[in-house]
Amino acid sequence: MTRLQTNLPGLTMKNPIMPASGCFGFGEEFANLYDLNQLGAIALKATTNHPRFGNETPRVAETPAGMLNAIGLQNPGLDKVISEKLSWLETYDTPLLANIAGTTMEDYEEVAADLSETNQVGALELNISCPNVKEGGIAFGTDPDLAAELTRRVKAVSTCPVYVKLSPNVTDITVLAQAVERAGADGLSMINTLSGMKIDIHSGKPLLANESGGLSGPAIKPIAIRMIHEVRKQTELPIIGMGGISTLNDIIEFIIAGADAVAVGTANFTNPFICPELIDELEDYAKAKGLENIQELRQKGVNSF
Amino acid sequence: MTRLQTNLPGLTMKNPIMPASGCFGFGEEFANLYDLNQLGAIALKATTNHPRFGNETPRVAETPAGMLNAIGLQNPGLDKVISEKLSWLETYDTPLLANIAGTTMEDYEEVAADLSETNQVGALELNISCPNVKEGGIAFGTDPDLAAELTRRVKAVSTCPVYVKLSPNVTDITVLAQAVERAGADGLSMINTLSGMKIDIHSGKPLLANESGGLSGPAIKPIAIRMIHEVRKQTELPIIGMGGISTLNDIIEFIIAGADAVAVGTANFTNPFICPELIDELEDYAKAKGLENIQELRQKGVNSF
Amino acid sequence: MIVRSNREIAENIFEMTLQGEIVQEITAPGQFLHIKPSAQPVPLLRRPISICNNNKQNNELTIIYRTEGEGTTLLSERKENDSVDVLGPLGNGFSIDETKQEETALIVGGGVGVPPLYSLALALFERGVKVTTVLGFADAASVFYENRFKEAGEVYVSTIDGSAGSKGLVTDVIDNESLQFDRLYACGPTPMLKALEENYPNAQGSLSLEERMGCGIGACFACVCHTQNDPGGSEYRKVCSDGPVFPWREVVL
C-alpha cells in the first residue's frame, strides 16, 4: 500500500490525489458520502480574512466539455474557518492544503499567519489567480514581481510550506513559476481556471452575473498539460497538477507531464465519488504494472512497464 | 437577401460567414463539395515567402471538445500561391482574406506587398499568433510593441486593408488590440488557437511531433467570447470572430459579444458543408426574426426581436 | 436508475418513470434528482429535476421535464430499459406536518414548477387536508396533470393565452375565484412566486426555488440566494442543500 505514497513539503500523502480547492467546500458534504481519510490530501475552499458573500447568481454556466464559475470566493472568513471548519476536520488524519485569497498583501499575510499557527494545515496554497475578484486579485497572478513579493511576505509569516497556485491567463507561465520559486515558494499548484464568458443569446447579456468566469473541466486539460510540461523543464519544485482531470488516464498524463500530485476539481460535481474511485483505480493500476512507486511513471510512458 | 450583407474594410460580403484560415486550404477541396460563391469570404491558408513543409506528423490530436494542431504553416510559398492558388480562385467572386505568416518583419512585408499587388485579395490577415513556429513567430503576437511595428510596416507596403489576427496566449489581449489599432490595423481577427499539449501515455511522449500545438474547437469558445467582449469595449475596429463556432447559436453569441463577421475553423473537418449550412440557417433566422440586418443583434438579445 | 417509460405528455413536456433503490430514500415531496444527461463530457454538468411522485413498493419514481436545452433533450431520447446516472434524492422537500387536518392548503404551480407539487398534493390529501390547486401554463398544448391533481381536490387551470382554463395568470385565478387558504405552497417561475409573495405577504407555507447548480450537494456555492431580513447582506441559503423548498419570505426571490 505504499505504491501511491507521495511526500510533498507539508503533505505526507497516502496517495497523490486530492480534491481541488473550491470544488469540495471544507469536506463536510463529501464526508456524508465517503470516508475522507481515503484522500491523499484535501485542498480547502479559499479562505479570506473576512467573511465574503461572493457574487450574485447565476454563478455557474456550462460550456463544451467545461464550465464557467464565478463564485466570488464565498467563504465564512478566517475566524469561522478556524473555529468551525478546521475543528470539524480535526477528526481526520488527511493532510490539509489551505487555499488562501485576498485583495491586499496584508490580507494574505493575516490569513496565512493565523492558519499556519493552528498547526492543523499541512501547507498553504496561495490563490493568486482567482479571476473572479475584481479588486485587483488578478494582478498578483499575472505580474511576476507582485507574485514574488506576495510569496516572500507570506513565507515570512507562515510556519508551514507555501504552494503558489498559478494562473493560466498569462503570456508565459514559466516566468511566474520562476519568480515565485526565487521568492521561496515550496511548491506550485497549476492550473487555476481560464478566464471565459458565455452569453445568453436570449437576453443578450453574459450568462453569469459577474459577466466573466473561470473555465474548468476537460476542455482545459490540454492547456494544463502544456503549462505543467513547460514549467517542469524550468524547476524541480513539486507541482500539484490540475485542470480537467476525470479519469485514470488523465492522472497518468499529468504525472508524465511533470506533476507530483494531482487535484480533481469539476469532476467532483459530475461524480461525487470520483476521488476515491480514482484512488482505487490508480492503486490497481500501479499494482498491475508492478510499480514500486507511482512517480516511476514520471517522464516515462506506460509501455516502459 | 441583403439581411446578411456585411461590409468590412476590403471585404464586401454577402454574409458574415467565412471559413477560417488553415481549415480550408485554398478552397479547392471544398469547391468539389459546394459553390464557394455562397461564402461571405474565404480566409486563405497562411502564405509564407518561401514554400514550407511544416512539422513532422502526427500533426493533429484530439482533446475533449477540441483538437490540437501543429501543421507548421505548410504552404507552397508566395510565388505558387499567386500563380496557382489565386489564379484558380479568380473564377469566384467571393472576397479573399489572405493570411500571411513569417519569421521576420521582412518576410511579412514581402508577402504582403506581393499579395496585395495582385489586386485579387480583398484584405490581408496577419498571422502574428501561430504558436507552432519556433523561430520567434510567437513573439510578434505577445509583445505589443513588436505587433505594432509589424502592423505599421505591413500597412506601409500594402495596398489593401490589413487585419491583425490576435493570439489568445497573452495576459491581456486588449493591450495587443489597442497596440495594433494605433499602428493602423483596419480590423482584428480573433482568436487564434490556444497553446496546448497532449501526452501519449503509452509512449510517455507528447503526441504531436512538434510537442505542443494549437487548441481549437468548441472547447475554446468561452475564451474567444470573453476576449472579443473585452476588446469590443476598447475599440470600434471591425472584429472577425472565431473559436469553436459550429452552430447558429454560436454565431449569434459571437455577434452579440462584438464580432462583425465570423470564421468557422475546426467545424469544417467535422462537417465539410458547415459553412453553407450555417449561412442558410442564419438567413432563415434573420428572416424569421424580421431583422433588416444581422448586425441588429449586436449587443442585444434575441428576445428583443 | 432504469428507465421504465418516457413519453411526451404535453408539448415538449415528458414524463419519465425510473426504477431504482434510491426511491427508498425519498423523505419528502419536493426533493430533486441530479441527473447526468450523457455519459460523455458534453453536456458536462448534471441537471436538477424534481421528483414528481414515487412508489416505494416497486422502487419507482416519476419525473416530468420540459425539453429546454441540450440536457433535457438528451433525456427525452432515453428509451425503456436504458439506464440513467442519477444522484439523489437531494435537498429538503415540503414539510407537511405544519398543516393540520381540516385546514385548507392552496397549491400553486406554474409550468415545470408543477411536478414537485403533485406528490405534495397527494400527501396533504392523505393527511386529511383540504387541497385546492391552481395550475398555470402558457397555453392549452402545455397543460399536463390537471386530472391527476383532481385526485387531491379542486383544480383550477389558467393559461396565458386563454386556450385552456381561464385566461391569465394563476394570481388572477386566486383573485377571481376568491380562493381562501391556511397554507400556501408554490413552485414556478420567479415572477409568479414574487406576485404571490406580494399578494399574500403574511402567508404561511413554503415555495420551491430554482437556481443554476454545480454540485447539487452544498459544496460549490453555485446556488446560493440571499435571505430576507438580512441588513448586512451576508446571510445566504443554498438552494440545493438548504432548499430547494423554503418557508415563505425566508429567502429573497
Next chain:
Amino acid sequence: MIVRSNREIAENIFEMTLQGEIVQEITAPGQFLHIKPSAQPVPLLRRPISICNNNKQNNELTIIYRTEGEGTTLLSERKENDSVDVLGPLGNGFSIDETKQEETALIVGGGVGVPPLYSLALALFERGVKVTTVLGFADAASVFYENRFKEAGEVYVSTIDGSAGSKGLVTDVIDNESLQFDRLYACGPTPMLKALEENYPNAQGSLSLEERMGCGIGACFACVCHTQNDPGGSEYRKVCSDGPVFPWREVVL
C-alpha cells in the same frame, strides 16, 4: 448511412454493414470512410476506417474495425437501424489494372490493415490474377476473415504468439514458404510495411498508409508524408487525398 449489422467477429474486432447511396461512388478497393462516432462534440473528429467490401446492388458496404479508443468503442455500440454520419468514399484505392491476368499477386495484411485488402483480393481474383494472401495477427483470438480470403486464393496466417497459423511475422511466412509474386499489395502496421520494403526493394505494387487526420479531404495538411527521392525534403503526399494507397517506395514510411 444506416447500420444493417454490427457484430464482434474476433476479440475487439467488429464487422459493421452499412447501407446508403454513397456505396455507388466507390471506385476502387482501399478507399475509406470518414466516420463521426458521435453526434456530440466529444469525440470531435471523424475516424478514418477502410471500406472492406461493398455490394452496389443493395447499396451495402462492410467495414471492420478494432475498438482502439473512444471513437471506435462508440461505433461498436451502434445497433441495427441506427444511423451513422459518414463522409466518403474518400481517397484513392488500389489500382488493379497494373496487374495482368495470370500474374501472381501477394497480398500481405496485418491486424486492422487486413480489411481493405479483402475487396482487393476479390477484384484481383475476378480479373484472373492468382492471389496469395498472408495475414498476420497478434494471436488466435484476433484472427478474422481467414476463410473469406480463401475465396480469392491460398491463405497463410501467422500470429506473433503462434496460437494460430505459424508463429512469427508475415515476413517469416513469405520466407519460409518461399512465396513468389509479381505484384505486392500490403496494409498494416508501419514496421510490417518497412520490413516488406527492405526485403523486397524492387517490388511492384502498392501499400496503404495510416496517418492521423483532420479533414480527410486534403484541406488541412494534417496527414502529409515525405516522398522518397526528395533531397530537398519539401515534397509531400497527403495520405487522405493522394493516398491512402501509394505505389511501393513512393513515400517515406
